[in-house]
Structure formats: C-alpha cells, structure tokens
Amino acid sequence: MRARDLTAPFPTVTLDASVHEAAKLLAEQKLPGLIVLDQRGRPLSILPGTQVLRLAVPAYCQDDPALARVVDEAHADRFLRSLTGRTVRDALPEQPRELPITDPGATVLEMAALMARTHSPLVAVVEDGRLIGAVTLQALMDWAVAD
Amino acid sequence: MRARDLTAPFPTVTLDASVHEAAKLLAEQKLPGLIVLDQRGRPLSILPGTQVLRLAVPAYCQDDPALARVVDEAHADRFLRSLTGRTVRDALPEQPRELPITDPGATVLEMAALMARTHSPLVAVVEDGRLIGAVTLQALMDWAVAD
Secondary structure (H helix, E strand, O other): OOHHOOEOOOOOOEOOHHHHHHHHHHHHHHEEEEEEEOOOOOOOEEEEHHHHHHHHOOHHHHHHHHHHHHHHHHHHHHHHOOOOEEEHHHHOOOOOOOOOOOOOOEEHHHHHHHHHHHHEEEEEEOOOOOOEEEHHHHHHHHHHHHH | OHHHHHOOOOEEEEEEEHHHHHHHHHHHHOOOOOEEEEEOOOEEEEEHHHHHHHHHOOOHHOHHHHHHHHHOOOHHHHHOOOOOOOEHHHHOOOOOOOOEEEEOOOOOOHHHHHHHOOOEEEEEEOOOOOOEEEEEEHHHHHHHOOO
C-alpha cells in the first residue's frame, strides 16, 4: 500500500481566505485540518484542526492556562467567534520544522511516522510540485484495521 | 458557553484493551482520539489519533524519515497491521506534561487554548474525579462558526 492508493481530493484554502471562511470549511466538511496553498498552487502549510483553533486564541492565553481561566464567559465566547476579518495570511503560525507533505510512493509506515511526528491527522500528497490530494488519519486507520 | 454545554458521551478504553481493539474503535467510530481510563475509571491518558498511530510505528522509524523510507512496502504494510497482541498498557507513550482534561465550568477559550497547546482534538471533561464525557474539536468548531 502506497500514498497514491489512499490519496483523496482534499479542499484547500489560499492565504487570502478569511480565517472565518477557513474555520467554516473545517467545521462543515468535518475536515481533520486544512491545506493552505501559495500563489502557485503548492502547499505552503498544513494546519491540523487544533492549530486552526489556535488562530482564535489571544497570544496571552495560548500558553498560560491561568490567564485563559480569568477571561469571563462572555469575553471567551466573543474571542472564539471573532475569527472574521483576519485572513489566513495574518494568522498563519510560524512554520514548523517539518510539514506533513509526502509523495505518492510513500509507504503506510512513512505516512504513519510523519503524522505521529508532526501531530497532523492529514498528509498532503505532492507530485512534481503539484498537490494531488491528501491522506487522512482516518483513511490510514481504516486500512490498518480492515480485515 | 461552558464545557458542560458541549460535553458528549465518549467511548473509553482500559489499559488492558488490545491496541488493535483501540485502533478499531477509533477507525470505526471516526473518533478524533481515545480516552484511556485507569482501574478506578479516571482518565489516565488522552491519545490524539496521531498518537494512536504512533503505537504502530517501530521506535527506529519514529523520528527518522530516512529509516522509514528504506522499509519496503510489504514490511511497512505488516508493521501497520501488526497492532494485535500488544495492549494499550504496553504501548502507552510517556506521559506528556499536560493532559487535555478540564472541568465542566471551563470556557470555550480555555478549551481552545488547551486543545491547541496539547495538539489534542478532544478534551476530557471530569467532575469530582469522574469522567463525564468529552468536548471534541468538531463540537467546538461547530459552535464557533454557527450563525
């Protein structure tokens, strides 16, 4: 089994998409994450769902549970719903060391190790610099436990 | 909006469950992760799907893409399907510094920050030492983008 056998089309967003639009896509299509393309249509970043959520969390709350705790319910609600206005470009986190991107020839073991290492429930599959789709954790798991 | 309003029942596994059984539960119920309970029924660990996948990856491949690359297709397939036999107890990774566990009074902002920090698409909700369910990233996102 190789990446090409498990690759399926996957929606993408551009840097100019609004964060709200990106979050809506994730929620409505129940995606495990998002693939962000650059101007030339190549994957620039892969954001696991948890990191899309991070875009809504003010910097001072991100790493300090005590600070998130003191924000009252009404303000907390507002933060999480205030995704409008900003674009993916504004909100993109610092590039991690390794992106979950692979080629169609990758084995299931390579993809599993890549997902585990990058904490990403999806891997973008790229051939000749072009995105051909993604392999999700769900697809890999379905295959692994199939009788 | 508080954790209690978004909490839903969530399947759990025990330390004595086989890894295969745990992976099957994850795949078949399309869960974002697993909650592992101790003997007293309290959450001992929360494993995001990517970390369940890690259980199938041999140690020498986990952090070195080059080593995963040299394993041929047949062996790679076998590794990922060789989850049988081992129990969750055998396979449990080292405990991370922070577990995605919260209380029913947590705000959406606290939960979002916790998921982002722990890279976990689910948060276990505990009251008086007892697991009452979980809030998933999907549930939080659905609420955040609802009109």
